[in-house]
Amino acid sequence: MSAPSAPVAIIGAGWTGLAAAFTLQQHAIPCVVYESAPHPGGRARTVSQHGHQLDNGQHLLIGAYSETLRLLQQSGQDEGALLLRQPLRLAVWGQQERLLLNAPRLPAPLHLAAALLSAQGLPWGERLAALRMGLRLQTSAYRLPEDISVAALLRQHRQGERTTRLLWEPLCIATLNTPIAEASAQVFLNVLRDSFGHRYRDAELLLPRVALGELFAESLSAQLNRQAANTLRLRQRVEALHSEDGKLCALTVQGKHRPYTQAILATAPEAASRLLAPLPTLQGLAEQIRQLGSRAILTAYLHYPPECRLPQPMLGLHGGIAQWLTDRRITGQAGLIAVTISTAEGYGSMDNNSLCDTLHREIQQHFPHWPAPQHCQVIREKRATFDCRVGIQSLRPEQQTPLHGLWLAGDYTAGDYPATLEGAVRSGVQCAHQIIQARK
Numbered sequence: 001m002s003a004p005s006a007p008v009a010i011i012g013a014g015w016t017g018l019a020a021a022f023t024l025q026q027h028a029i030p031c032v033v034y035e036s037a038p039h040p041g042g043r044a045r046t047v048s049q050h051g052h053q054l055d056n057g058q059h060l061l062i063g064a065y066s067e068t069l070r071l072l073q074q075s076g077q078d079e080g081a082l083l084l085r086q087p088l089r090l091a092v093w094g095q096q097e098r099l100l101l102n103a104p105r106l107p108a109p110l111h112l113a114a115a116l117l118s119a120q121g122l123p124w125g126e127r128l129a130a131l132r133m134g135l136r137l138q139t140s141a142y143r144l145p146e147d148i149s150v151a152a153l154l155r156q157h158r159q160g161e162r163t164t165r166l167l168w169e170p171l172c173i174a175t176l177n178t179p180i181a182e183a184s185a186q187v188f189l190n191v192l193r194d195s196f197g198h199r200y201r202d203a204e205l206l207l208p209r210v211a212l213g214e215l216f217a218e219s220l221s222a223q224l225n226r227q228a229a230n231t232l233r234l235r236q237r238v239e240a241l242h243s244e245d246g247k248l249c250a251l252t253v254q255g256k257h258r259p260y261t262q263a264i265l266a267t268a269p270e271a272a273s274r275l276l277a278p279l280p281t282l283q284g285l286a287e288q289i290r291q292l293g294s295r296a297i298l299t300a301y302l303h304y305p306p307e308c309r310l311p312q313p314m315l316g317l318h319g320g321i322a323q324w325l326t327d328r329r330i331t332g333q334a335g336l337i338a339v340t341i342s343t344a345e346g347y348g349s350m351d352n353n354s355l356c357d358t359l360h361r362e363i364q365q366h367f368p369h370w371p372a373p374q375h376c377q378v379i380r381e382k383r384a385t386f387d388c389r390v391g392i393q394s395l396r397p398e399q400q401t402p403l404h405g406l407w408l409a410g411d412y413t414a415g416d417y418p419a420t421l422e423g424a425v426r427s428g429v430q431c432a433h434q435i436i437q438a439r440k
């Protein structure tokens with residue numbers, strides 16, 4: 001057991017690492033957060049490009065993100081000032097067809113039943129099939145005897161072709177960043193359960209009103225440093241972990257040896273696997289994490305004149321490359337449209353100019369009066385999320401590692417959610433609680 005006053009090292013200041021640090025500080029356990037980048041936030045950060053403040057990807061939260069919302073509140077943030085809360089209103093436009101799903105303010109799951117039955121753009125028979133699936137899922141507590149693909153689940157429940165194309169497929173790709181033919185139905189059901197199974201508020205959409213960095217990372221970092229100066233150390237890469245007699249004993253940070261007997265490895269999976277691999281007892285774990293694989297998300301920001309606006313903050317598109325458009329008017333950037341392309345591995349070689357031209361043409365099919373954008377910026381996140389494929393849950397590691405004193409936290413560790421902000425925060429908080437328990 002560590003001395004009560006010995007600080008815990010946290011490697012990585014993404015949402016996971018910050019959530020862990022905040023929780024430890026709340027329990028008077030000192031910690032030091034090492035972050036290799038010049039800023040906190042990790043895969044949910046704001047970048048400055050050609051004088052524009054842009055998020056590395058458009059992020060959407062939902063009402064079911066209970067731990068994230070709790071932490072925001074406990075760190076003194078005002079949810080209303082940071083997040084625009086919208087009732088669930090899903091619009092997906094294809095070339096010749098449009099889906100509009102509106103959830104009325106009714107107790108769950110009646111809100112979902114009413115939304116499905118009144119969905120515009122779906123044939124009556126398909127709406128009934130979707131409702132039947134919703135009821136059966138509710139009865140089975142959203143559990144499957146064994147994992148199958150989302151496509152297979154939809155076939156089992158006889159989902160119509162149009163419902164699959166305009167509703168389930170866009171939802172699955174947006175939440176799991178994995179195509180329906182490969183995506184884990186169990187993880188998809190976990191998301192549906194938490195969004196639709198309990199309270200009306202859980203399905204509400206929460207869109208950041210501020211730059212992503214401001215939403216969580218900057219405020220939490222400031223709070224950590226206020227509690228104890230120099231808690232967050234930026235531009236400090238952890239280069240190696242050291243062990244002695246099966247216990248963690250030190251880290252190498254920027255070439256310097258730092259003794260630690262407890263550390264939380266809160267990096268993304270690839271970096272975690274790289275740090276674990278040199279230690280013989282952790283090679284198996286490193287390989288397991290490597291096998292999680294990754295998927296890309298590409299975000300293009302098209303700068304239109306300020307009068308160009310979407311009919312609602314987010315709009316799904318179907319039939320081309322663009323998947324979701326977000327009107328950045330909500331962050332005070334009128335005319336800026338963020339185009340999200342998930343499962344974007346296939347666009348790696350497409351150059352930015354061709355990509356932006358294609359996206360503009362797709363947008364113009366729906367908004368013919370919009371002029372060409374003044375300019376366009378593209379941010380590619382090659383390893384945005386782990387590959388949320390069938391059977392992935394059995395590969396996600398527990399937080400305790402075979403090396404005494406070393407813990408894992410991150411959106412990829414064992415948990416119900418796909419790679420999400422809420423998954424990251426839950427993992428960080430849970431890991432901190434395991435350390436708090438171990439110190440009692």
Ligand SMILES: Cc1cc2nc3c(=O)[nH]c(=O)nc-3n(C[C@H](O)[C@H](O)[C@H](O)COP(=O)(O)OP(=O)(O)OC[C@H]3O[C@@H](n4cnc5c(N)ncnc54)[C@H](O)[C@@H]3O)c2cc1C
Pocket residue numbers: 011012013014015016017034035036037040041042043044056057058059060061236237238239266267268271297298299381383384385409410411412419420421422423424
């Ligand atoms: C484009 C995009 C869009 C997304 N959209 C959504 C969305 O709409 N909704 C949603 O809920 N989620 C979304 N996500 C997922 C979400 O951003 C991630 O799940 C979450 O940010 C992961 O946080 P993390 O702290 O676990 O990992 P990370 O954010 O990766 O943090 C790890 C940190 O560790 C640091 N680090 C790495 N190696 C070292 C080292 N050796 N020493 C010190 N520091 C190190 C890194 O610099 C990084 O800051 C999206 C992700 C992307 C990329």
